[in-house]
Amino acid sequence: MTGIGIIGSGAIASVHVDSYKRYASDCQVKAVCDTFKAKADDLIANKALNAKAYDDYKRLLSDPAVDAVSVCLPPSAHAQISIDALKAGKHVIVEKPMASSLEECDLMIEASRDSGKILAVVSQNRYKTPVAKLKKMLDQGAVGKVLYASFDSLWWRGQVYYDLWWRGTWAQESGGCFMSHAVHYIDLMHYLFGMPAAVKASIHNVGHDNSECEDLGFADFDYKDKVIHFTCSLVSHGERQSIIVEGEKGTLSVPWAVSANKALPNGFPEEDGAGKKALEETYRAIPDLASEGHDAQLGNFLKAIRGEEPIALDGRAGKKTIELIMGIYKSAVTGKPVEFPLKPGDSFYCKESMIALMPRFHEKKKSVDNFSSSTITLGRDLGR
């Protein structure tokens, strides 16, 4: 029975608790922490947990009943508290984004290696049936050579969203919609296609005047044999999120859609009915995931702790996402394409030197400790 500690008792913490409760025969939440102890108390009461409440994470880390922790904190706290947890001998699963900088990612990976404890990074959208099926189809080469893909990470947040104390600042949130929202899709991009050679990007703030950071951005990733375009927004009513992959033999999309053309003698298109049918049959033949989202990823974390399967998304995978986002920010600031990898010594490797170069779109003037509502949406269900 794995003893779980939850560090940070805000909005995402209850998603973690609900998932752990689905594995009640394998784990139990033994401790919950928040600097506002009342929030830890409320989470314990609301979820009927038999757990201790702490207001100091170091005390939770010295609780022998805790074997593993979920780090559900604002991004600026992810690295130090994950490192302290690993050094205290606890396995760690940290919410997205993994950390504020590449330097922090490397220190976390080192702490995991030195302690022999697992470091996992949340990216629950890998565990969505349409994404998992798309991955299988691409790995099988179902559409032939991929020429181009586009990712729409379109979200909508009202002005007050940025009033929460840690949001809308480079120091605390560590970025705008690329860091906090498109982070999900950027993880999916390197999961599906690997790492690109370079990126050219721009960032903007068009609708949130209580945030230093971007609420709109565009990025073109150069893979040498294909191009991937990204649009990232926080001003898009309806939150239409999608992945479209254009291959030689057809187009595949999440939410699921398929089309296939062949050329008429003059090069104009006509539908390739047989090709389309074959792609549809391949998609249908791949089984749905038994479990999705946080449930599935925390299930993998628990199994990896017991040595039953490898960890699916470790610190090295999480770091790739941060590297791509830092490349986006560097390109946006310099106005030039940025090549990967970004190495130690680069201004965008360390948090302080990166922040010093970033634009402040607006001064953050309003700040609240907590909202009266803890309801959040986790984005669209990627088509299921």
Ligand SMILES: NC(=O)c1ccc[n+]([C@@H]2O[C@H](COP(=O)([O-])OP(=O)(O)OC[C@H]3O[C@@H](n4cnc5c(N)ncnc54)[C@H](O)[C@@H]3O)[C@@H](O)[C@H]2O)c1
């Ligand atoms: N995977 C997803 O889809 C998803 C969705 C929402 C949020 N998140 C991520 O989860 C993290 C938390 O987001 P949230 O929306 O739950 O934020 P939140 O503000 O609702 O909760 C964070 C909690 O951490 C507490 N806290 C801050 N510093 C602390 C410290 N040093 N020790 C103990 N407690 C501390 C705060 O008081 C707060 O209650 C962020 O990194 C966010 O990006 C992920």
